[in-house]
Amino acid sequence: MGIKIKICIGTPCHLMGSQNLIEAVQEFNKKIETDIEVEAVNCLDKCKGAPAVKIDDEVYAPARPKDLIDLIKEQLR
Amino acid sequence: MPKNVSEVTKLRRRVFSSIAQLAFEDRLAEDIDKLPEQLIPEQGLGYRCCAHKERAIVNHRIKSALGLEANGDAKNLKKLAIQALELEKITGNNIDVLDIACDRCPLDKYRVSDACRNCVDHSCMNVCPKGAIVIVQNRAYIDQNKCIECGLCQRFCSYNAILKMSRPCETACGIEAITANSDRQAKINYDSCVSCGSCVQACPFGAITYKSQILQTIKMIKDEDTIAILAPAFVGQFGAKIKITQIKQGLKELGFKMIKEVALGADIVTIEESQEFLDKVPNKQNYLTTSCCPAFLALIEQEFSELIENISSTVSPMVALAKVLKEDYPDSKVVFIGPCIAKKDEALKNHELDAVLTFEELGSMFVGAGINLANISEDNNCESANDEVATDDGRTFARSGGLIKAVEGAISQIDPSKEFNKIKAQGLEECIKTLRLAKANQYQNSFIEGMGCQGGCVGGPATLMDTKFTTKQVNNFGEQSNIRYSVDNNEAKAFISRFGSHKFHRE
Known part of the structure; x- marks a missing residue:
């Protein structure tokens, strides 16, 4: 079972650390066997809650890399 | 630049972006008073005791983001915005401690933690050149009046029970230009400071900031x-x-x-x-x-x-x-x-x-x-x-x-x-x-x-x-x-x- 994650790299999200989210997912991906497909996107239309992430069809606003990994773990369960 | 964007860095950037938005839309003086509530929600951000304290601090962050001296009166943001709009040139020091945000970290450099087992050896007491360590309630205790911060007790404890405490701003400063005054408030000595900005990055309370020229x-x-x-x-x-x-x-x-x-x-x-x-x-x-x-x-x-x-x-x-x-x-x-x-x-x-x-x-x-x-x-x-x-x-x-x-x-x-x-x-x-x-x-x-x-x-x-x-x-x-x-x-x-x-x- 794979998950598709879109991480916004638009300027508002970049300033709020979206590059850290991408790194965190890549690290996590190396550790587990499940395939996570990461895609950098230009905007998820949630600039106020930056950084924005889309997992499957739902948009989230994980403040820290750890919050995103928790979200992914929940999805994998 | 540390690998992860910290929460205090994010807050500083939110303040900067908000000021920029109001300035671009020509409604700075009109709407600046609403900023603290927009930046700090009713339940607070969880950094401080309550939203009121966080909002009081954010007022000073806004003041610094306008290019003004961070300290002093920061209650009337509208007045400060008008003052900043008329500002010809930034004056004074670019980096400063937000006095209200400084958490006054403890000065005591060596402390005994819960890991102390009051062992038979008492190597900490034996090694201390000043006799600064005594046993109080079944645990070693360092008398800070006698301690000369040599660190020997920490090195000799078999349980690693002695902790070295250091203030992040002081540790980060390569030239010892930031020190605590008598009430533990951080102060920058501008005769030594070279404005490198290490302390701005290092303080986990975001208590040190720099004046912005966005406006x-x-x-x-x-x-x-x-x-x-x-x-x-x-x-x-x-x-x-x-x-x-x-x-x-x-x-x-x-x-x-x-x-x-x-x-x-x-x-x-x-x-x-x-x-x-x-x-x-x-x-x-x-x-x-x-x-x-x-x-x-x-x-x-x-x-x-x-x-x-x-x-x-x-x-x-x-x-x-x-x-x-x-x-x-x-x-x-x-x-x-x-x-x-x-x-x-x-x-x-x-x-x-x-x-x-x-x-x-x-x-x-x-x-x-x-x-x-x-x-x-x-x-x-x-x-x-x-x-x-x-x-x-x-x-x-x-x-x-x-x-x-x-x-x-x-x-x-x-x-x-x-x-x-x-x-x-x-x-x-x-x-x-x-x-x-x-x-x-x-x-x-x-x-x-x-x-x-x-x-x-x-x-x-x-x-x-x-x-x-x-x-x-x-x-x-x-x-x-x-x-x-x-x-x-x-x-x-x-x-x-x-x-x-x-x-x-x-x-």
Whole structure:
């Protein structure tokens, strides 16, 4: 079972650390066997809650890399 | 720049973006009073005791973001906004402690933790040269009046039960310019401070901040022709996928009339500094130190004044480029954009510069103006990497070792037989060690490159990306130039012959 994650790299999200989210997912991906497909996107239309992430069809606003990994773990369960 | 964007950094950027948005939309004075509530929700952010305290602190953050002194009265934001809009020039110190936000971290350096088992050996007590350790309630206790902070007890405890406490701001400062006063409040000693910005990054309470020039810059780009000059560390700052043409186009959309790379100024500096080395070393002096990094320059001036003669008299790339732009466009304003807070101090001493922004401030301005660089087309009219605007050597000035590479390259083209010993120092602590050796006459025929930040400018306190990543980006960007050596940059040479070498030297 794979998950598709879109991480916004638009300027508002970049300033709020979206590059850290991408790194965190890549690290996590190396550790587990499940395939996570990461895609950098230009905007998820949630600039106020930056950084924005889309997992499957739902948009989230994980403040820290750890919050995103928790979200992914929940999805994998 | 630490790997992860911290929560206090995010808060500072939110404050900056909000100010930028209000300024762009011409409703700063009207709506600034609503900002604290927008930035700090009713339930608070969980940093402090309550939302009220957080909002009181955010008022001071806003005040500093307006370009005003962070401390003092910050209740009436509307009044402060009007005052800031009328501000001609930033005055006073750029970096300051927000007194209200300083958590007054404990001073006691060594403490005994729960891990103490009150063992039979009591090696802590035995090793203590001052008899400062006693047993209280079945546990070792350090009498702080007797403790001389030698750290022996910590080293000898078999349970690692003794902790060393240190204040993050003091640990981060390479020159001991920040200390606690009697009520444990952090205070900066401005006679020693070189504005490197390490403490701004280090404080986990976000209690140290710097004055922003966002508001003054927005006013400038609205009212006058304003030129943006981009420090060589700009490549990759807005993310791995954002191209330099997108950054430059973004600047145009903000309202800047022209965008220039400071790497061109770096080429001018390389030509002048290599000539200076050839002329002065070893005839007049044993070594020459660089002068581009304002923190390194201030360090020599304040702590090693006997070495001043050995500093290169060449101006920094920022000043060199601003000087030629002011000749060609005398009615335009020039704004430097870089990774550095110390440049704000340097600009105050050079009338050619009208403002200095950090990459963080620029990013916040993009957000405030609703500009998303990712949505801008890469193929636009802006100068790209292969356009002959600067050389490889000029572009790699941004990383540690870059100045050595450039000046060595230039000298190899002029006089390959010249003896050229390379000395490199990055971070203030290493700079101090190197300058001590210089003072002890340990260097001959040497070129000393000093950069106040680890990794050079790419590791600056107001960068948006990791140091390693930007170093690679800067190196690649340099390689894309068609010209290798600064001495082969015709535009730089033309400027020097038009205005004369003396224009690019400090008096």
